[in-house]
Amino acid sequence: MKLQFFKYQGTGNDFVIIDNRQNIFPKNNTKLVAQLCDRRFGVGADGLILLENDKMSDFKMVYYNADGGESSMCGNGGRCLVAFAHYLGVIGNEATFTAVDGLHHASIEGDVVNLKMVDVDEIREKTNYTFLDTGSPHHVQLVEDLKNFNVFKEGEKLRFGLYGKAGSNINFVEQSDADTFQVRTYERGVEDETFSCGTGVTAVAIAMHKSGKTTSNTVKISTPGGDLSISFEQNNGHYTNIYLKGPAVQVYKGEIAC
Numbered sequence: 001m002k003l004q005f006f007k008y009q010g011t012g013n014d015f016v017i018i019d020n021r022q023n024i025f026p027k028n029n030t031k032l033v034a035q036l037c038d039r040r041f042g043v044g045a046d047g048l049i050l051l052e053n054d055k056m057s058d059f060k061m062v063y064y065n066a067d068g069g070e071s072s073m074c075g076n077g078g079r080c081l082v083a084f085a086h087y088l089g090v091i092g093n094e095a096t097f098t099a100v101d102g103l104h105h106a107s108i109e110g111d112v113v114n115l116k117m118v119d120v121d122e123i124r125e126k127t128n129y130t131f132l133d134t135g136s137p138h139h140v141q142l143v144e145d146l147k148n149f150n151v152f153k154e155g156e157k158l159r160f161g162l163y164g165k166a167g168s169n170i171n172f173v174e175q176s177d178a179d180t181f182q183v184r185t186y187e188r189g190v191e192d193e194t195f196s197c198g199t200g201v202t203a204v205a206i207a208m209h210k211s212g213k214t215t216s217n218t219v220k221i222s223t224p225g226g227d228l229s230i231s232f233e234q235n236n237g238h239y240t241n242i243y244l245k246g247p248a249v250q251v252y253k254g255e256i257a258c
Contacts, residue, residue, distance in 0.1 A: 003258050005036070005043060006084060007251040010076035010113075012195025012225020014251070016043050017084050020050040020062070030068030032258055037066040043256060046187070046194050049077050051085060054098045058091050061099040065189025073101040073135030075198020075244045079113035082106045083248035101135040113248045117202050120239040123210050130207040134242075137168040138203035142213075146174035146182050151193045155186020171200045173208070179216035181208060183223050195225030198244050205230035206239050 003025070006017045016036050018025055026032060027050070036042045047065055054060035061081050065071040078099060085091045086108050095106045105116040117134055124131040129141040139158060143149050155170040162168075167188040174182045183204050185197040205219035209232070218231040228246035232239050 001258060002255045004253070004255050006087075006253045007043060007045070008080035008084060008248060009225075009251055010079050010196065010198065010248045011223055011228055011246055013076035013197060014045045014195075015077050015080050016045045016048045017081060018048070018050050019084075019088065020052050021059075023052075025050055027062070030064075032068075033064045034066065034068035035258065036256065037064075037068075043254075046190050047071070047074060047077055049074075049081050051081055051088075051090070057096045057098045057103060059085055059095075059097050061097055063100065067189050067191065069189060071100075071189050072137070073099050073118070073199055075115060075117060075135065075200075075202055076196055076246075076248075077198070078104060079106070079115050079198065079244065079246065079248040082108055082113045082115065083111070083250065087250060099135070108248075111247045111249050112245065114243050114245040115198075117199070117242040117244055120206055120242065121237075123207065123237070125211065130211065131168070132203050132207060134199045134202040134206070136199040137163075138200055139163070139168045139170045140204050140207040141170070141172055143172045143174060146172060146184060149184065151184045151186055155193065156191070159186060159188055169197060169200055171197070171204050173204050175208070175213060176222065177220075179214050179218065180220040180222065181205075181214075183221050185223070196223040196228070198228070201228050202230050202242060202244050206232065206242070209234065209239075210237070
């Protein structure tokens with residue numbers, strides 16, 4: 001069969017996106033998902049996203065990691081799907097959609113999508129790192145000389161060694177300014193460093209605020225794929241009205257035999 005797809009990227013975090021409102025995609029075929037995400041034998045992407053009908057919101061987001069497994073929330077993927085829904089005419093400049101972690105609100109202006117993330121109530125602060133869930137689990141760790149840091153080796157070690165089979169995404173962080181941080185992320189499911197991770201930079205912003213590294217309620221994050229900003233409100237350790245803002249761009253569309 002021939003399958004129409006769209007390729008989107010949000011700060012270098014790239015996705016194969018498929019309009020599945022007619023239920024055309026074989027959702028249980030994990031091998032097909034992995035093949036489409038393969039950078040040598042398929043389209044190539046960090047993940048695959050289906051846009052589906054939803055009775056309770058404008059649309060539903062179904063997200064798969066590059067290894068073919070259905071996964072937890074993806075922030076940059078969510079922003080790209082909002083841009084795709086706008087392109088299709090499913091939404092105007094505002095959207096509400098359902099994802100695996102619940103209901104999300106978003107707005108779009110040009111190529112910039114502002115996505116509301118889930119509230120964060122539990123933050124585990126350890127001696128050398130912080131762990132929290134922003135729709136996906138994240139380990140946040142400050143390091144020196146991030147540019148030359150071996151993200152793959154150290155990320156893989158922590159992803160499997162500290163968190164077992166279920167694993168966690170691993171974020172390495174270096175502070176640039178009072179409200180600005182550089183971030184590199186090892187993503188589980190991709191099992192490699194990605195250019196950017198939306199739930200990851202959200203986790204970093206909250207972890208840096210919680211630890212006192214910044215006092216700003218708007219945090220700027222620089223990733224290898226570009227810049228994002230995270231804003232939030234905080235009350236007695238509870239983080240609410242969390243927004244992830246940045247570009248989401250259609251790269252191309254096409255058909256692939258599968």
